[in-house]
Amino acid sequence: METFKKLKGFFMPHKLFFIYSTVCLLIVTLITVIYPIVLQYTIDEIILEERYENTLTIALVFMGLMVIKGVFTYFQQYLGDLFGITAVYDLRNALYKKLQYLPFRYYDNAKTGDLMSRLTADVEGFRFFLSYGFSELIRFGLLIVISFSVMFFYSVPLTIATVLALPFLCIVVYRFDKKVHPAFRNVRKSFGQLNTNVQENISGIQTVKSLSREEFQTTKFNSSNGHYKDRYLETSNVWSKYFPLMEFIGNLSIVALLSYGGYLVIQGVVRPGELVAFFSLTSYLIWPIMNLGFVINMFSQSKASGERLLEILEEEEKVDKEVMVQTEKIDGSVTFCDVTLTYPGEEKQALQSISFHADKGKVIGLVGATGAGKTSLTQLFTRFYEPTSGKILIDGKEISEYSLSTLRRNIGFVLQETFLFSSTIKTNIAYGCSDASMEDVMLAAKRAQAHDFIIELPQGYDTMLGERGLGLSGGQKQRIAIARALLLNPTILILDDATSAVDMQTEQHIQLALKEVMKDRTTFIIAHRISSVQHADEIFVLDEGKMIERGTHEELIQKDGPYKRIYDIQYKDQKAVMNV
Numbered sequence: 385m386e387t388f389k390k391l392k393g394f395f396m397p398h399k400l401f402f403i404y405s406t407v408c409l410l411i412v413t414l415i416t417v418i419y420p421i422v423l424q425y426t427i428d429e430i431i432l433e434e435r436y437e438n439t440l441t442i443a444l445v446f447m448g449l450m451v452i453k454g455v456f457t458y459f460q461q462y463l464g465d466l467f468g469i470t471a472v473y474d475l476r477n478a479l480y481k482k483l484q485y486l487p488f489r490y491y492d493n494a495k496t497g498d499l500m501s502r503l504t505a506d507v508e509g510f511r512f513f514l515s516y517g518f519s520e521l522i523r524f525g526l527l528i529v530i531s532f533s534v535m536f537f538y539s540v541p542l543t544i545a546t547v548l549a550l551p552f553l554c555i556v557v558y559r560f561d562k563k564v565h566p567a568f569r570n571v572r573k574s575f576g577q578l579n580t581n582v583q584e585n586i587s588g589i590q591t592v593k594s595l596s597r598e599e600f601q602t603t604k605f606n607s608s609n610g611h612y613k614d615r616y617l618e619t620s621n622v623w624s625k626y627f628p629l630m631e632f633i634g635n636l637s638i639v640a641l642l643s644y645g646g647y648l649v650i651q652g653v654v655r656p657g658e659l660v661a662f663f664s665l666t667s668y669l670i671w672p673i674m675n676l677g678f679v680i681n682m683f684s685q686s687k688a689s690g691e692r693l694l695e696i697l698e699e700e701e702k703v704d705k706e707v708m709v710q711t712e713k714i715d716g717s718v719t720f721c722d723v724t725l726t727y728p729g730e731e732k733q734a735l736q737s738i739s740f741h742a743d744k745g746k747v748i749g750l751v752g753a754t755g756a757g758k759t760s761l762t763q764l765f766t767r768f769y770e771p772t773s774g775k776i777l778i779d780g781k782e783i784s785e786y787s788l789s790t791l792r793r794n795i796g797f798v799l800q801e802t803f804l805f806s807s808t809i810k811t812n813i814a815y816g817c818s819d820a821s822m823e824d825v826m827l828a829a830k831r832a833q834a835h836d837f838i839i840e841l842p843q844g845y846d847t848m849l850g851e852r853g854l855g856l857s858g859g860q861k862q863r864i865a866i867a868r869a870l871l872l873n874p875t876i877l878i879l880d881d882a883t884s885a886v887d888m889q890t891e892q893h894i895q896l897a898l899k900e901v902m903k904d905r906t907t908f909i910i911a912h913r914i915s916s917v918q919h920a921d922e923i924f925v926l927d928e929g930k931m932i933e934r935g936t937h938e939e940l941i942q943k944d945g946p947y948k949r950i951y952d953i954q955y956k957d958q959k960a961v962m963n964v
Contacts, residue, residue, distance in 0.1 A: 513683060716875040726772045798865050825871065876906045
């Protein structure tokens with residue numbers, strides 16, 4: 385029950401629904417146990433005593449009990465569902481909010497399909513036990529206690545003979561629980577992996593088709609699907625072994641009851657009606673214990689689901705210290721003091737002893753091969769990752785002294801991999817500034833050279849985009865992402881290869897627009913094209929996490945170093961054409 389104790393903060397605030405549902409359940413259970421008593425009275429007092437004048441009264445009482453039971457059953461089930469669905473409403477919101485604040489390092493290893501499985505199937509599995517499982521446990525407990533009481537009232541010897549097999553049944557149920565819980569946890573994990581395969585395939589369907597890898601993906605899915613099937617069959621195997629055994633032990637109790645009870649009726653110790661009522665009460669006693677396996681099955685699923693949900697909820701998130709610098713605007717000077725970065729779980733250093741100072745309003749170009757550390761450097765500004773050693777200062781203060789909201793509100797990012805939401809173009813541009821006016825949105829789009837193609841679309845800025853911006857070219861998506869960053873009016877602007885998907889002519893237009901936008905902003909431009917950084921105030925050349933060169937474009941061209949070699953590779957063909 386440790387899992388439920390940890391999650392009680394989500395369902396305890398709604399305990400009144402559960403209490404009202406339990407009261408209704410108590411009434412329903414009492415009426416259920418009255419049935420055998422009515423049956424005993426009908427046989428012994430009406431049929432055997434031939435008092436048929438009471439038949440109508442008994443029939444009306446019985447019908448009245450059924451109506452009352454039906455009404456309270458409705459409220460019991462409705463309130464139980466209300467308890468479960470209200471609790472997981474809060475739980476699902478908490479999980480989703482938690483995912484928003486987990487650090488980047490968590491998503492380095494997390495799989496989208498598995499997270500989706502946790503927020504859907506696992507939450508639903510937990511809800512089902514809250515809505516149905518808890519009430520079933522209480523129902524079973526009430527039936528056993530009340531049935532035992534009535535059975536002892538009728539006949540103590542017959543009760544003892546009936547329950548002799550019950551300890552064996554309890555042992556089997558206990559062993560079943562020990563086997564079925566790990567089996568269901570494996571099923572949940574396997575289902576998460578299956579979801580991951582589906583999500584990755586759908587997201588990368590263009591790559592799959594372009595490389596004719598449909599058969600490979602089908603085989604890969606078949607393997608995951610087969611693994612899920614095998615894990616589920618393991619659970620089914622446990623279920624199939626233990627349930628017939630539980631049913632056999634329960635039937636032994638019934639055989640003992642009929643044998644000994646028949647003998648007592650012949651001896652005149654027990655009346656026939658009492659034996660029939662006793663038989664009905666025995667089913668109320670054995671049925672809950674036998675079906676306890678079903679509830680344990682449900683409990684095991686919900687426990688496995690709860691453990692997977694707790695893995696998210698208990699994950700350490702990045703939180704601000706109590707004392708933080710809270711300010712609307714920062715000036716934008718950036719200083720790195722011997723900064724080293726090693727990603728969690730890796731041995732190789734992504735950055736090694738990086739030091740520099742960029743004054744407010746300066747433009748810094750970052751050049752180097754893929755994996756040189758350019759993006760890693762800029763991700764430290766917003767504390768997506770924490771440096772392993774060294775200090776990072778903004779306006780002379782360590783970035784750990786600023787609140788995360790202050791940092792990220794003042795830093796505009798245009799990532800290399802552009803992501804757009806399934807919404808309107810206007811909503812995507814204004815995503816980081818929801819109170820922006822239409823004029824502000826259009827101004828940002830014009831600065832990013834996106835306005836012209838937007839107004840040519842059927843609904844202009846109200847055009848709905850497909851998933852991940854489907855329907856736009858790579859260059860169009862990047863220009864919208866640039867507009868989104870510009871609308872924030874950030875003090876520090878980071879362009880992570882932001883013009884990689886546009887043609888040379890469009891890049892020139894964007895560069896002209898950005899020159900105006902970059903005034904009084906500290907700007908870091910990550911680029912593979914020399915043309916994107918040659919206007920920078922200073923250029924850093926990175927290689928395997930080290931800064932191996934720095935200077936202006938003109939200074940670096942004069943040196944026979946890595947930058948000059950990159951320049952020659954990119955421009956030698958152009959020079960050859962010019963000389964023809």
